[in-house]
Amino acid sequence: MGVVLARAAGSSTSSIRSSKMPLSSISLKNIDKISYVTPATEANDGARPVTKLREAVLRRELAHLLRERDELRQELTAARGAAAELQTSMEWFRQELVSHQQTILALYASHSWRMMAPARRLAITLRRLLGSAQGAPSEVVAPVAMVPSQGTASVSPPHMSAPAASARPTSCRGDILVVADILPLFDQASGGLRLKTLIDMMxxxxxxxxxxxxxxxxxxxxxxxxxxxxxxxxxxxxxxGVSRILYGIKEIDRFLTEAGRHLDWAFVSFPYVATDMLPLVRSRSPTTRFVYDMVDFHGLRMAREAALRDDPELREAAERTRTVEEACAKAADVTIAVTAEEKAALLEMVPEATVEVLPNVFDLPRQPPPGPEARQGLFFVGGFWHTPNIDAVCWFANRIFPLLRKEVPDLIFRIAGANAGNDVLALGAIPGVEVIGFVPDLTSLYHQHRVFVAPLRYGAGMKGKVGQSMAHGLPVVATPVGAEGMGLQDGSHLLVAGDEDAFSAQVLRLLHDDALWLRLSVAGRAHIERTLSVEAVRGRLEAVLGG
Structure with missing residues (x-):
């Protein structure tokens, strides 16, 4: 029976040509021989990234079917070997295999995961029988397949036995390829620190x-x-624990061509990186499970900035980015959101996606922070290649800090962070503002200052600077955008203000009220330890990667 892959999601244009190769003869070695129209042949250059992802969706579905087929073949082979030793007790089982033969053949010829339910029941029976004789095999969560062009509902992820691995040390659980835009700058950006911590956990x-x-x-x-x-x-x-570092998409492609068949997971951050990686992984290593890490909701952040600046071009760019993010979520096996709110928002747009939450992670200092008595001044830290941070410090220094200096004439506002440009450096000319640049270890600054300010007017995801300050026991005054994503309550864990006068008033409260300062310091640190510490997040990562 021939395979026909005709339509990509939301497109009437055929992206993949019919193949006359019988499905029973397709293997993971010759899957890349199926002919398809490459993105380079598309007439509309602007549609290339989404077209590539649509192709990846179809390749993903075929990869799932091939993986299931190969796993079932392995299980059947093992069952037959066990039957030779347990011929008398397993006679009824051989009859079960014969009765399910037509179901398996129909599965091999099908493109619909709804056909998988009978086979999964058979696989469960196989594992139970084999488990009683040989010990149960390890299990991982199999990804959810989807056919977005038909709008089918997602299927709950079944548990399937892990595919056979190449010879590895017994302590090695498998191989993961982690791909991001650059090396994790863990001491300069909260996103880099998050990724580095997740790699530590892996x-x-x-x-x-x-x-x-x-x-x-x-x-x-x-x-x-x-x-x-x-x-x-x-x-x-x-x-x-990283054994090899690759630079550039060509070097990554060579690795996938040479060793991709041994790869268990690809963990890829950022939508534009996933746009390049999804087609590569699906073609070079079809059985590899693909995790798309959003890092933050880029389309949402851009839309907020467009609204703030009333910029129609940026608004259009935000819509294009959101379209790519949706396509990545459809094509990936698992999509990672940083907050529960962004998970819910993504599922509203892409209900067939499998979405989990892996938030920022914070390593709490062992020693309790010093009290408020000797502390002075206000503090902000952020990487200044990230435009929301530039806007935040400029707005605060120019519009809010002068209000505070009227009440506290000797007040100091220190700004730390790498890559400060002219707009940020120019703030040093304002009386009381100090731009100190990149600082490798921020501990003394967290202990020295009285209040951390997070005056972010747009952005998305979780604000690492807020969580890191609270982990060090430094109380925070934030805008609603700065406070989102961590389950924080205004007045319980931090203080929130949305305009210049209110923000100034909240800062003054923390400057003058030691009891309030102590209450927020303790409660904020406890909240981070309970919900966003290394130990709290470790279990979430384990669940994503199959426990």
């Missing part, structure tokens, strides 16, 4: 990790542009 859990930088070696930004600058971050990855 290594501690026994996974063998390969890291890929989507940006090539000759285009690395900032400190990563020199061998000396890269060494600090490469060494940190190796200490986390």
């Amino acid at each position: 290594g501690e859990a026994g996974w063998s990790i390969i890291f890929g930088s989507h940006t090539g070696l000759d285009r690395q930004p900032g400190v990563l542009g020199s061998p000396e600058g890269r060494a600090r971050y490469e060494d940190a990855l190796r200490k986390s």
Whole structure:
């Protein structure tokens, strides 16, 4: 029976040509021989990323079917071997295999996961019987297949036995390829710290990790542009358990071509990185499960900035980005949101997606923070390649800080963070404002200052600067945008204000009220420890990767 892959989601244009190859003869080695129209042949250049993702969706479905077929074949082979030893007690089981033969053949010829339910029941029976004789095999959660062009509902993820792995040390759970835009700048950006911490957890859990930088070696930004600058971050990855570091999409592609068939997971951050990686992984390593890590809801952040600036071009760019994010979520096996709110929002747009939450992670200092008595001044930290941080400090320094200086004439506002441009550096000319740049260890600054301010007017996701300050016991005054995503309550964990006068008033409360300061310091730190500490998030990562 021939395979016909005709339509991509939401498109009437055929992206993949019919193949006359019988499905029973398709294997993971020849899947890439199925002919398809590459994105380069598309007439509309603007549709290329989404077209690539639509192709990846179809390849993903075929990969799931092939994976299920191969796993069932392995289980059937094992069952027949067990039957030879337990011929008398398992005679009834052989009859069951014969009775289900037509179901299996129909499954091989089908493109619909709704046909999988009888086969899954058979697989459960096989595992139970084999488990009683040989010990139960390990299990991982199989991804949910979807056919977005037909608008079918998603199916709850079944438990399937893990595919056979190549010879590895007994302590190795499998291979993970982690891909991001650049090496994780864990000491300069909260997103880099989050990814580095997740990699730490993967290594501690026994996974063998390969890291890929989507940006090539000759285009690395900032400190990563020199061998000396890269060494600090490469060494940190190796200490986390990373065995190999790849630079650029071509080097990643070569790795997938040579060793992709051994790869269990691809964990890919950012939508534009996933746009390139999804077609590669689906074609080079069809059985690899793909995790798309949103990092934040980029389309939402851009839409908020467009509304603030009344910028129609940015509004259109936000819509395009949201379309790509939706397509990535459809094509991935699992999509990672940073907050529960963003998970809910994504599922409203892509109900067939499988979405989990992996938030920012905060390592709480062992020693309790010092009290309020000797503290002075206000503090902000953020990487200034991220435009919401530039807007935040400029708005605060120009519009709110002068109001505070009228009440507290000697008040100091210190701004830390890498990549400060002219707009941020110019704030140093304002009386009381100090721009101190990149600081490798912020501990003393968290202990020195009285209030952390998060005056973010747009953004998305979880604000690492807010969580990190609270983990160090430094109370926070934030805008509603700055406070979102962590389950924080105004007046219980931090103070929230949406306009200039209210923000100034909340800062003054913390400057003058020691009892309020102490209450927020203790409650905020406890909330981070309970919900966003390393131990709290470790279990979530384990659940995503199959426990």
